Amino acid sequence: MSKPAAIFVAAAMAVTAGCVAVIAAFGFGLSLPQALLAAFGALIAMTVIQLAFSRAAPQDSERLEDLDRVVTQLQSRIETLEARLTTLDGASSERARAATRPMVEEIAALGGLVNTIAKELAAQDVEIGKLRSAAAAPAMAAFQPRAAPEPPAAAPAPLAAPRVVAVPEAFDPVDALSTPGPVPTDDVGARLEAALATGRVEPHLQPIVSLPGRRVAHYEALARISEPTGVLAAAHFTPVAAARGRIADIDRLMLNACAPVARRLAAKGAGAVFVNVAAETLAGPEGRAALAAPFEGRAELARTIVLELTQAAFGRLGAEAAALLDRLRGQGVRFSMDGVEDLRLDPRDLSRRGVRFVKVAAERLLDPEAARGAAIHPADLASLLSRYDVELIATHVEEERTVPELLDMDVRLSQGALFGVPRPVRPAAPDEAPSARPAAATRLVPRAVGAR
Known part of the structure; x- marks a missing residue:
């Protein structure tokens, strides 16, 4: 029992004993010593009963109060630790971002340079392919069968053949992204x-x-x-x-x-x-x-x-x-x-x-x-x-x-x-048998422009 509760119980027993003395003196017509003795006996009886109940009552309430107090202290400490961890996490994340920001910027710059170099190399490959095609055109024309000579015309007539899309010899981002021109649908x-x-x-x-x-x-x-x-x-x-x-x-x-x-x-x-x-x-x-x-x-x-x-x-x-x-x-x-x-x-x-x-x-x-x-x-x-x-x-x-x-x-x-x-x-x-075919024959070979 807590101290305030014990004081309240003692005061209540004293008041009760006083009431017993008053009732014994005026109600039963006892003398003053007899009334006081009755009051004292009542006080002793109430004290004995209180002690008996106090000893018989379980002591778990005090332990529960101690546990409640310990839990409250632990919760307070945990909240303090969480606040500190949140502060440390924010500080470490900010430091990591600040430390890696220059590296990310350098990687982005390098990526842009690599992309530019790749486009330049692709453009050069296309130019080289065009030069090779132009150089090989006379040689290819020499192996074509000669047609009968045609009478000279006053002016060359415009070709009515539709445009076609030539197969690129090398990867060309510009050619790959361009849209082919319209083809006449007449033929x-x-x-x-x-x-x-x-x-x-x-x-x-x-x-x-x-x-x-x-x-x-x-x-x-x-x-x-x-x-x-x-x-x-x-x-x-x-x-x-x-x-x-x-x-x-x-x-x-x-x-x-x-x-x-x-x-x-x-x-x-x-x-x-x-x-x-x-x-x-x-x-x-x-x-x-x-x-x-x-x-x-x-x-x-x-x-x-x-x-x-x-x-x-x-x-x-x-x-x-x-x-x-x-x-x-x-x-x-x-x-x-x-x-x-x-x-x-x-x-x-x-x-x-x-x-x-x-x-x-x-x-x-x-x-x-x-x-x-x-x-x-x-x-x-x-x-x-x-x-x-x-x-x-x-x-x-x-x-x-x-x-x-x-x-x-x-x-x-x-x-x-x-x-x-x-x-x-x-x-x-x-006529190639699959079993007799050499390993190199299974390769997918890009066909050159104009090949049959």
């Missing part, structure tokens, strides 16, 4: 039909590299028409092919041409080849049959070919097209979703449908407006997709400064003119 249809009839629709491979090492992980096959004067890009003949209903034929030729290339890459231990498939191909029965035929009973081809459809094509698949894709997925074929504009993706549904790659333009990923309305921020999209075995590929990477931003977003695969432009491949000779 593109005839040239397209001739190319389809003679099998001159060829795949050009653009690398898909891993970051940050920039090693080639996969390739994407892009359709090109090979002509004596150069190469016609798909952007020039695809609208005409769509108008004539020949998109399915182009996809069929591309898939058949990419099959041996994919096998050669697999023999070298390289990755897969992405082959684009248009929605028009999946819409018709002939296109679906041509798409499914190469994979029948060829499990090795299913591992090395990735069929690529746009996000819009995935969104408007019919029942028969969806059934075909499900059947191909059962055979081990993987799919890639290209041209993604709407980042509101369901990775669980993509994984269920066999989509293992999602391609988003780097500009779209880094656009602050892309996060508006999406369930997840684009910076977390790669991590979310990887949980469901889907890899994010950043496309159209054209500047060096984009790479660090993609690495901050945990993007591990990238594609664009910065890492390589589409280049042709020379197929293996048809």
